Amino acid sequence: MENYDVIIVGGGAAGLTAAIYTCRKKLKTAVISLDLGGQTMLTNHIENYPGFDLIPGPELMSKFEQQASKFGAEIIMGEVESIKKKKNSFSVELKTKEKYESKTVILAFGKTARRLNIPGEDKFFGRGVSTCATCDAPFYKEKTVAVIGGGNSALEAAELLTQFAKKVYLTHRRKEFRADEITIDKIKKMKKIEILLDYLPKEVKGDKFVESFVIENTKTKEQKILKVDGVFVEIGYELKTDWLKNLTKLTELGEIIIDNRCRTSQAGIFAAGDVTTVPFKQTIISAGEGAKAGLEAYKYIKGEATVVDWK
Ligand SMILES: Cc1cc2nc3c(=O)[nH]c(=O)nc-3n(C[C@H](O)[C@H](O)[C@H](O)COP(=O)(O)OP(=O)(O)OC[C@H]3O[C@@H](n4cnc5c(N)ncnc54)[C@H](O)[C@@H]3O)c2cc1C
Known part of the structure; x- marks a missing residue:
């Protein structure tokens, strides 16, 4: 040996x-x-x-x-x-x-950052899909992005992204966030952030880079297509x-x-x-x-x- x-x-x-x-x-x-x-x-x-x-x-x-x-x-x-x-x-x-x-x-x-495992996620990873807002937020100046997740890291990522992006969608599959109350309150007051609760991530679409993100309401099954340049997956680590x-x-x-x-x-x-x-x-x-x-x-x-x- x-x-x-x-x-x-x-x-x-x-x-x-x-x-x-x-x-x-x-x-x-x-x-x-x-x-x-x-x-x-x-x-x-x-x-x-x-x-x-x-x-x-x-x-x-x-x-x-x-x-x-x-x-x-x-x-x-x-x-x-x-x-x-x-x-x-x-x-x-x-x-x-x-x-x-x-x-x-x-x-x-x-x-290893947890992934959504939805269509388009792998294809656009590094081309609009990211698992690290700290690393990639500055690349989204004046762009529109979506953040997925309901914990502190997702909410902090959304907050950070508001410093660069013109609009941030924050989507979460449950009806309430799991983050600290103080962070939730802060996020709710931020004008650039649109909160979409009870939505499941369905698909990332685009050509060479991300162009849209499809989500589905958990109750009504209604689908929304968000026109975005970036999708930040902030659902924790393994x-x-x-x-x-x-x-x-x-x-x-x-x-x-x-x-x-x-x-x-x-x-x-x-x-x-x-x-x-x-x-x-x-x-x-x-x-x-x-x-x-x-x-x-x-x-x-x-x-x-x-x-x-x-x-
Ligand atoms: C998309 C993305 C973008 C990022 N951008 C930036 C950035 O711009 N700036 C920045 O500072 N940070 C960035 N980060 C974060 C940075 O990459 C990590 O913090 C850094 O890689 C951590 O280094 P590490 O050596 O601790 O672990 P890792 O980089 O995770 O390396 C661990 C290694 O161990 C190996 N391994 C795992 N299990 C075993 C095992 N059982 N036996 C043998 N080998 C094993 C893995 O294969 C891997 O090679 C980014 C991360 C991601 C995912």
Whole structure:
């Protein structure tokens, strides 16, 4: 079985940055990932990564990967299925049943935005359909957009979009929002927002880019065609962390609980980026957290005090 100093699960911004840092500390590092680049690959317009005015996600992520590989990170393509604690190490097992052993593990396997699964959604993803208002709102200056969802993130996305778009439809499948009262009150007063409750999303239509969004009233079955340039799907995230339950502490939502040094409740296991409790899920934040996790793993291997009191 191959032995490493650090195994990083996930090859997105967090994982690849962690690898740059651990490799530069001369730690034997493997990045095990289903794909390389993670969610950042899904956008062609990144305007908020310092150092680049505008860069396509795939180009940015290819730079991350090249840098990690240049310093010696070994990339293994695969899906990690389980991690078991041994006496002084961890055994990391892939879905294919291949096993690797490592002194430390950095969990950086991100999250997946929930999708509507309606016709047109995939076809126009990145061409008007987005799951990240923080990232894409500035591209909708003086345009009309729809936001789908009834929780805080949907309402906050709608509010943010009013700073750019000329009109924002906020559609939700239930008769009431699930967000904080204070946010609901604020949204209801905003003139640019038209609220459409009790409507199910049905279809995204267009030619090269989104042109309209079809919704259906849950009671009357009446359909409306909203002429929009963008559709923001803000219905939460899926975190596939169930398999870690016996290893490290998770929140009710499944986020990995970390302290401000990326340490989890399990000594020797660190976590970084979207998969953790750190707020504001952004590429720059994942990269910064990955750097911290890498440096913390180095300290742990060197035997410097990193034990956390989780009581
Ligand atoms: C459409 C869209 C546009 C965005 N635009 C911007 C933007 O403009 N600016 C910005 O800052 N942020 C943007 N974001 C957010 C940003 O992409 C994320 O915050 C960032 O990708 C998180 O990085 P991460 O490394 O934490 O996780 P991820 O990017 O999710 O990477 C995790 C990696 O782990 C892999 N993985 C998952 N499970 C396993 C497993 N069990 N075993 C092995 N590998 C696994 C995944 O395949 C993936 O490669 C956008 C997101 C989306 C969806």
